[in-house]
Amino acid sequence: MALNQLSVFVDNTPGALADIAEVLANADINLRALSIADTERFGILRMIVSDNRMAVSVLKGKGYIVKETEVVGVKIGDQPGKMAEALKVLDLAEINLEYLYAFCARTERHAYLVIRVADNQKAEEVLTAAGFHMIEDSDVAKL
Numbered sequence: 258m259a260l261n262q263l264s265v266f267v268d269n270t271p272g273a274l275a276d277i278a279e280v281l282a283n284a285d286i287n288l289r290a291l292s293i294a295d296t297e298r299f300g301i302l303r304m305i306v307s308d309n310r311m312a313v314s315v316l317k318g319k320g321y322i323v324k325e326t327e328v329v330g331v332k333i334g335d336q337p338g339k340m341a342e343a344l345k346v347l348d349l350a351e352i353n354l355e356y357l358y359a360f361c362a363r364t365e366r367h368a369y370l371v372i373r374v375a376d377n378q379k380a381e382e383v384l385t386a387a388g389f390h391m392i393e394d395s396d397v398a399k400l
Contacts, residue, residue, distance in 0.1 A: 260330035290360035330392035335368040350383040362400040
């Protein structure tokens with residue numbers, strides 16, 4: 258039940274991120290969540306989009322290096338402490354986080370975590386057992 262994330266290598270230059278956003282916009286692709294980590298020369302843009310297949314196609318067509326990665330998508334209550342509860346479940350199961358980022362949708366009741374771990378299946382199992390709901394690409398398309 259994985260969520261697919263796209264990672265794009267971006268030059269750390271003025272307008273580089275705007276260019277990627279424009280490529281996606283011109284293909285009618287919505288950005289649902291994103292995170293960017295940078296160094297002096299380049300950045301890695303991680304994102305959840307409304308149409309992975311089209312996004313990969315148009316970005317590669319413009320010469321970008323794009324990688325698809327399976328991550329865990331977790332639906333949590335949009336209230337203080339809910340992220341801590343989810344992270345505690347992973348901690349108790351001795352699942353180490355590589356990174357995470359969060360996003361809110363068109364509802365005031367839920368927020369979503371995107372979590373990268375070594376073992377997605379185990380993370381999904383322990384989170385589901387603790388009462389959290391997993392999300393996948395088809396859920397993101399509805400947001």
